[in-house]
Amino acid sequence: xxxxxxxxxxxxxxxxxxxxxxxxxxxxxxxxxxxxxxxxxxxxxxxxxxxxxxxxxxxxxxxxxxxxxxxxxxxxxxxxxxxxxxxxxxxxx
Amino acid sequence: xxxxxxxxxxxxxxxxxxxxxxxxxxxxxxxxxxxxxxxxxxxxxxxxxxxxxxxxxxxxxxxxxxxxxxxxxxxxxxxxxxxxxxxxxxxxx
DNA sequence: GGGGTATTTAGAAAAAAATCTAAATATCCC
DNA sequence: GGGATATTTAGATTTTTTTCTAAATACCCC
Numbered sequence: 001x002x003x004x005x006x007x008x009x010x011x012x013x014x015x016x017x018x019x020x021x022x023x024x025x026x027x028x029x030x031x032x033x034x035x036x037x038x039x040x041x042x043x044x045x046x047x048x049x050x051x052x053x054x055x056x057x058x059x060x061x062x063x064x065x066x067x068x069x070x071x072x073x074x075x076x077x078x079x080x081x082x083x084x085x086x087x088x089x090x091x092x093x
Numbered sequence: 094x095x096x097x098x099x100x101x102x103x104x105x106x107x108x109x110x111x112x113x114x115x116x117x118x119x120x121x122x123x124x125x126x127x128x129x130x131x132x133x134x135x136x137x138x139x140x141x142x143x144x145x146x147x148x149x150x151x152x153x154x155x156x157x158x159x160x161x162x163x164x165x166x167x168x169x170x171x172x173x174x175x176x177x178x179x180x181x182x183x184x185x186x
Numbered sequence: 187g188g189g190g191t192a193t194t195t196a197g198a199a200a201a202a203a204a205t206c207t208a209a210a211t212a213t214c215c216c
Numbered sequence: 217g218g219g220a221t222a223t224t225t226a227g228a229t230t231t232t233t234t235t236c237t238a239a240a241t242a243c244c245c246c
Contacts, residue, residue, distance in 0.1 A: 004106050011104030012204085013097050019177055029223055042205050044224055049203095063214050063222055071178040078178075081171055084112055085164040105234085122193055135235055137194055142233095156192055156244050 002054060003080070006073050009053035015046050019055060019069060026059070026068040095147060096173070099166050102146035108139050112148060112162060119152070119161040
């Protein structure tokens with residue numbers, strides 16, 4: 001159940017910002033890092049969390065690793081929130 | 094910007110479960126606590142986080158404090174996720 | 187008012203997460 | 217192969233979060 005993992009991954013501002021950066025297209029770890037005031041190691045840590053949550057995936061090319069958004073998991077989150085908003089749990093009248 | 098707060102609040106499994114309990118209707122702090130293996134103080138802590146994130150609100154009655162879901166903030170989260178999925182940031186063709 | 191129940195607050199302890207530095211891999215390209 | 221660049225891993229430290237116990241509030245009802 002990677003569900004909890006996804007929520008955890010989304011809870012950090014840096015990681016959300018990374019996702020927003022990737023919205024515009026794939027970026028290398030270095031490119032991503034250049035947007036933040038932290039070491040590459042820390043960025044790598046955040047990328048690992050996002051990867052484990054299935055929110056991003058990587059593709060290797062030349063000497064770089066490019067990361068891109070994986071939106072499929074976001075559907076699940078949307079569904080959960082939607083059901084929370086939706087009201088009663090089983091059915092409606 | 095309570096946005097980050099909301100994500101943080103949603104990142105904890107206990108708090109998500111509390112929200113799910115409240116989906117069925119208002120509950121007192123004690124009622125909520127009876128669903129978990131933790132002290133009332135800890136439940137109170139989680140309720141405070143949820144309250145600060147505007148995910149729940151309380152109404153006092155008799156000797157009890159009843160909590161209920163506030164779904165308005167969830168819209169914002171949905172929107173954010175939706176835009177992340179949606180692709181380009183400003184508009185569509 | 188005063189005992190009783192419900193909940194919160196304060197403060198400390200334990201657990202988890204974020205960050206750094208230094209070193210390790212991995213891959214490119216000459 | 218070997219130096220150069222990109223990224224990750226390991227381990228330690230700092231910060232944040234979760235949890236507990238004990239005490240404090242708050243409110244009810246006799």
